[in-house]
Amino acid sequence: MRLTRQCESAKVKSNIKMDGPVNTDAQDAFHAYMVARGLKSTRQREIILDEFLKAGAHLSTEELYLRLREQHPHIGYATVHRTLKLFAECGIAEPRHFGDGQTRYESSAGAQHHDHLLCTVCGAIVEFENPQIEALQELVARQHGFRIERHRLELYGRCRKCQ
Amino acid sequence: MRLTRQCESAKVKSNIKMDGPVNTDAQDAFHAYMVARGLKSTRQREIILDEFLKAGAHLSTEELYLRLREQHPHIGYATVHRTLKLFAECGIAEPRHFGDGQTRYESSAGAQHHDHLLCTVCGAIVEFENPQIEALQELVARQHGFRIERHRLELYGRCRKCQ
DNA sequence: CATCACCTGAAATTGAATATCAATAGCACC
DNA sequence: GGTGCTATTGATATTCAATTTCAGGTGATG
Numbered sequence: 427m428r429l430t431r432q433c434e435s436a437k438v439k440s441n442i443k444m445d446g447p448v449n450t451d452a453q454d455a456f457h458a459y460m461v462a463r464g465l466k467s468t469r470q471r472e473i474i475l476d477e478f479l480k481a482g483a484h485l486s487t488e489e490l491y492l493r494l495r496e497q498h499p500h501i502g503y504a505t506v507h508r509t510l511k512l513f514a515e516c517g518i519a520e521p522r523h524f525g526d527g528q529t530r531y532e533s534s535a536g537a538q539h540h541d542h543l544l545c546t547v548c549g550a551i552v553e554f555e556n557p558q559i560e561a562l563q564e565l566v567a568r569q570h571g572f573r574i575e576r577h578r579l580e581l582y583g584r585c586r587k588c589q
Numbered sequence: 590m591r592l593t594r595q596c597e598s599a600k601v602k603s604n605i606k607m608d609g610p611v612n613t614d615a616q617d618a619f620h621a622y623m624v625a626r627g628l629k630s631t632r633q634r635e636i637i638l639d640e641f642l643k644a645g646a647h648l649s650t651e652e653l654y655l656r657l658r659e660q661h662p663h664i665g666y667a668t669v670h671r672t673l674k675l676f677a678e679c680g681i682a683e684p685r686h687f688g689d690g691q692t693r694y695e696s697s698a699g700a701q702h703h704d705h706l707l708c709t710v711c712g713a714i715v716e717f718e719n720p721q722i723e724a725l726q727e728l729v730a731r732q733h734g735f736r737i738e739r740h741r742l743e744l745y746g747r748c749r750k751c752q
Numbered sequence: 753c754a755t756c757a758c759c760t761g762a763a764a765t766t767g768a769a770t771a772t773c774a775a776t777a778g779c780a781c782c
Numbered sequence: 783g784g785t786g787c788t789a790t791t792g793a794t795a796t797t798c799a800a801t802t803t804c805a806g807g808t809g810a811t812g
Contacts, residue, residue: 523686523688525686525741543729543730543733543735545735546738552733552735554729554732554733556725556729558725559722559725559726559729562719562721562722562725563722563742563744566706566717566719566722566744567706567744567746570706570715570717570748570749571748571749572706572708572715572744572746572747572748572749573746573747573752574744574745574746575709575745575746575747576745576746577742577743577744577745578741578742578743578745579726579740579741579742579743580740580741580742581726581729581730581735581737581740582737582738582739582740582741583730583735583736583737583738583739584735584736584738585733585734585735586733586734586735589736
C-alpha cells in the first residue's frame with residue numbers, strides 16, 4: 427500500500443540526491459519496457475537498477491551481487507543475473523566480454539559507442555573513442571567484402587600507475 | 590621399442606608429404622621447448638601437433654578432438670586440451686577467444702600479428718593486418734598513459750557471400 | 753633394462769551462466 | 783480492502799566448457 431507512493435517519491439528524490447547527469451532516463455526506459463512487455467515493477471528490480479546506476483562501472487553479475495548483499499542480503503544471485511539480462515534487453519546496459527570469462531555490464535546511459543583500454547595489473551578500465559580507427563575498420567572490412575555489424579576493440583596494457 | 594624409430598621417420602616423412610611452407614619449424618620449437626623444460630615427447634603429442642598444423646585453421650579444443658578421434662580414437666579430450674595449452678606456452682599456437690565461449694587455437698607458424706573479420710552468418714574467419722590501425726591504437730593508449738601489451742580487434746559482420 | 757618422473761585418459765571438479773519450481777508478491781478488477 | 787491471475791523470486795539444480803585428479807602407463811636416462 428505504501429509502495430506505489432514510495433516509487434514516485436523515490437524517482438523524485440533520485441533527481442535530487444544524485445550529482446552529475448542523472449539516470450532517470452534509464453529508469454524511465456526500464457519502466458517503459460516493463461509496461462510494454464507486461465512485466466512487473468518489483469522492489470528488487472528497483473534496488474538492483476539503483477545500485478547498478480550508482481556503481482557506474484563495468485560490473486560483473488557477481489560484483490553487483492556482492493555489493494547489493496551488503497544492504498540487501500535477501501536478494502538472490504539469480505535475480506541479479508536475470509535483472510541484468512533485462513537491463514540489456516531494454517537497452518540500458520551493455521554486456522561486455524573481456525578476457526576474464528565473466529560477463530560485465532556497462533551502463534549505456536548517455537554514452538556513445540566506445541572501446542576499452544584495460545590495465546592488466548590493477549584491472550582499471552578506461553573508455554575511449556576514435557573515429558579514425560572506426561573509419562579504417564570500415565575500409566578494411568570493405569576491402570574483404572564484409573559489411574560490419576559490430577566490432578570489438580580492446581587494448582590491454584599497463585596504466586600510468588602500474589608501469 | 591618401435592616408437593623411437595617411428596618418431597624419427599615421422600619427422601622426415603612430414604617434410605616430404607606436406608606441400609607449401611612446412612612447419613618443421615613449429616615441430617622444432619615444440620621439441621626444443623620440451624627438452625628445455627624436461628618434458629617428454631610422446632606419440633600423442635606428435636599426433637596432436639601434426640593434426641593441429643595440418644588443420645591450419647582456428648580450432649577449438651573440441652573440434653580438434655573430434656578430428657583426431659577419426660584416426661586416433663584412443664586420444665582423450667584432456668590430452669588434447671593440455672597439449673593445446675602446451676602449444677600456447679611454447680609459442681606455436683595462439684589462444685583466441687571469440688564470442689562463442691570456446692577457446693580457439695591458431696597456429697602462429699609463419700604468421701605475423703593480425704586481427705580478424707568474422708562472418709556472423711557462416712562463421713567464416715578472415716585474417717587481416719593494418720599498420721595504420723595499430724599505430725592509432727598506440728597513439729590512443731599513450732594519450733591515456735597506457736603502455737599496450739596486446740590488443741584484440743574483431744570485426745563482426747556479413748561476408749560477401751552472406752549479405 | 754631398470755628406474756623414475758612425466759604423461760595419459762577417464763572421471764571428477766570448478767566456475768560462470770542459466771533453468772527449475774514452489775512460494776511469494778505485483779497488478780487489475782471487483 | 784479483497785481476490786485471482788500471472789510474473790517474479792530465490793534456493794537449488796543443471797549445463798557447458800575448462801581444468802584438475804589420480805591410478806596406471808610410458809618416455810628418457812643411466
